[in-house]
Amino acid sequence: MSWCALDVAADHYADILVVDLLGGIGDLVMILPAIHGLARRNPGAVLRVVSHEPGVDLLREDPAVAGVHVAGPHAGDARAAVVEAVTVRAPDLAVTTTRYDGIPELLATTGARCVTDLWRRPPSDELVATRYLRILHAEGLLDADALHTAPQVRLRPAERAAGEETLAGLLPLVDLPPVVLVPDAGMAVKRWPELSWLRLVETLAGYGHPVLSVTPMPPVRSLPAGDLRHLAAVFAAVARRGGVVVGGDTGPVRLASAAGARTVALFGPTLATRYGLGVPTGVELQGVPACSHRRPTAITEQVCWWDAHCPVAAEGPACMIGIDPAEVAERVFALIGR
Structure with missing residues (x-):
């Protein structure tokens, strides 16, 4: 009832x-x-x-x-x-x-x-x-x-101005839209491999796009520590510059979308048709769509959920490993309009 x-x-x-x-x-x-x-x-x-x-x-x-x-x-x-x-x-x-x-x-x-x-x-x-x-x-x-209606974080003008100032202080003097990465995730099973991130960075930087990261990920420059509202304000500044935020099925990526930024979201253990952002300004890539171990309506009962132990790939979650950095870069460029 x-x-x-x-x-x-x-x-x-x-x-x-x-x-x-x-x-x-x-x-x-x-x-x-x-x-x-x-x-x-x-x-x-x-x-x-x-x-x-x-x-x-x-x-x-x-x-x-x-x-x-x-x-x-x-x-x-x-x-x-x-x-x-x-x-x-x-x-x-x-x-x-x-x-x-x-x-x-x-x-x-x-x-x-x-x-x-x-x-x-x-x-x-x-x-x-x-x-x-x-x-x-x-x-x-x-x-x-x-x-x-889509999720929306409501920011005050002063907060937006602070986000603009933070982003401007991190960007080089180029007019190309920035790309912000969200490499971490609360659950290990949702993390894209480090090598995949580095390959994406190499491709983006090769075209001259400024690349930043929400959390430390050398050699990428990181955003300064701050609360969630300030992070949302930085994402709003990224949106104003036509930039893109890339990451897994995590809170910061959802926050970026709610702040108006374009997003490329990487889905592995969770199904994009259930946990996707559902906005026209975003792209969702699903790793191993037909995985028989995925339980879309009972994700915490999946064999891989708590310890990221994948039953089909010894090196880590096959669904995240299977997302191609080249395809992620293509989707970023498509959103930017390159």
Whole structure:
């Protein structure tokens, strides 16, 4: 059941609580269209979000979000943050992507109208963010125009200016669009091999394009350390220059897309038809599309997921190794317009 209360006739909600405690930056980015759609549908509502650091930084300056409640990293912290949120102010609508630690049952005790299952036996060919929107629309909580919205990080003019300044300080005096790489990933199984990255850098640099990296990757120059909002602002500056961000199925790549940058996303253990960015400004490359070990709707149960041990390739995840650097470079050049 997705309803926590029997009275579902109200069209407008004054206090909305969104709970996203799946743990990843990318997970929070995927729920942004739902957050913004709920805010548009309920003008004047107090909309709060319960989530983890560092992702909540993306919401602290968002005009649609009145407040955030931060869950700590330890066992029990997620539930405690939700308890705090409903104690501080009782919601009349609660939406959660999170189903562990008895969180749906906890929300049910508030008497609010709740949507506690945004999954509902998902098909493997429907994007996660799209499914969230479609279910909320079916529940009468989002307008039809929300169904086709992409994630968007809302930046203040001063933040955009700071991003421009940071990027300008890193770029040589050339007019070619920059390419920013995201070589790291939270899960080892999602990482593209180092040799593949170096071959891509060689190709891009050979055509004169400035190449930067979000994390250290010699000989590429790295972006300076900063919070997620500043990284989003740098990505927005990359977008303004017609540049491209390249990386695996990771939060920073989703953040780049949400900041308006063109992206080339590399998908291996996760299926692009389910976890893709789904935007016309991006390209998604899928390694080993027909892998029999992939479980698109139960990725944490894949044999390779936790330790990156691939059952078909001793040297590492075959699905990531199989993505050709030459094809990645071609897709980058196509987005740039070379």
